[in-house]
């Protein structure tokens with residue numbers, strides 16, 4: 482199976498499918514961020530190609546990452562649905578309807594030509610003057626129903642401003658609805674394929690069976706609708722299967738992680754980490770030099786941060802503003818930070834941690850050898866491309882990072898010699914191949930690419946022929962009995 486690049490980023494940072502590409506425009510690769518050319522000749526199959534890339538293996542990697550059937554479809558969907566009617570759960574579990582916003586030019590025209598209108602749902606009304614993108618007034622409190630009737634006063638004006646909204650809006654376009662965190666809001670996901678936030682809501686017209694990897698924080702039932710507030714520590718394969726079977730959602734694991742690196746002491750707040758320093762360091766794992774972090778500042782403007790050669794970015798925090806950090810053009814977690822004047826010291830946390838059988842102080846240090854760590858309270862173990870696992874002890878393994886709540890984070894120094902653990906011959910001789918997570922496939926692909934194996938190109942060809950699949954025996958080894 483050969484993949485072709487079907488999605489690119491334009492100069493404004495928007496995702497553009499090859500069908501919508503315009504000749505002469507500048508486009509960039511999602512994976513390596515280099516220039517792409519839109520190949521849209523009359524007789525060819527259309528796709529993007531790199532303007533100038535000689536390295537064949539790097540090219541293949543980009544093609545795998547950016548083909549339209551890949552995980553990046555998630556990001557495209559987030560863009561497509563950004564300005565449609567959506568639903569939000571707030572902190573007190575109240576439901577709000579979020580209305581589409583008016584473009585800047587429409588807002589200007591509305592004021593210039595007196596084209597005002599209003600939208601009413603369940604007796605609550607919003608005037609068009611509140612529908613600017615950053616006005617934060619485009620929310621209507623609604624009660625939990627299956628369907629909502631939308632009334633528009635001066636509809637002709639709305640039409641002239643190209644403001645599109647349906648007369649009937651269904652909350653449940655499917656039996657079970659996911660609300661995940663995007664830009665600090667818990668918002669409904671109307672499309673099938675998505676990644677997850679650590680905290681999420683599921684609304685379902687049927688009762689959902691329990692799964693041991695889902696931590697139930699709150700449950701209620703209203704108007705025949707089951708409302709679940711879940712927390713996820715560890716995105717396991719069986720949980721991904723559960724989502725597919727019980728909710729219909731296809732869950733894609735994160736490709737990268739943003740983690741708080743400094744300060745070492747913080748407090749868990751409402752959906753955010755509270756710190757008292759005016760400077761924070763965040764770390765991206767795994768990182769590349771072209772990674773950029775995006776967030777909105779106090780004035781609602783988008784800011785962009787670059788990471789240094791260790792994947793670390795520095796950020797100055799203004800007090801009481803919520804910083805929702807995300808990696809631009811990447812499937813990753815969202816780290817929310819807020820600076821307050823004083824965090825509350827934690828009383829129930831035991832600071833004594835045994836590292837290799839000895840009491841140790843965890844600072845932002847790194848570790849090379851396998852550690853054995855025991856703690857009275859749980860800590861998080863980060864592995865590449867996966868949700869962190871919460872545990873009380875750790876032995877005989879080198880995770881990407883170990884994060885001790887309220888204390889600090891230890892990072893692994895360098896990965897090497899991993900290729901000696903697996904028998905590469907399996908790639909050529911195996912009869913049984915099974916579908917694996919894209920992150921696992923890419924891990925193996927990268928391992929081969931960066932190795933000094935004599936038959937490297939043959940292995941790579943075999944892997945590409947079996948995109949997103951690995952030999953079954955091989956999977957057991959790389960998962961290490963997980």
Ligand SMILES: [Zn+2]
Nearest residue numbers: 510512513543
């Ligand atoms: Zn590329």
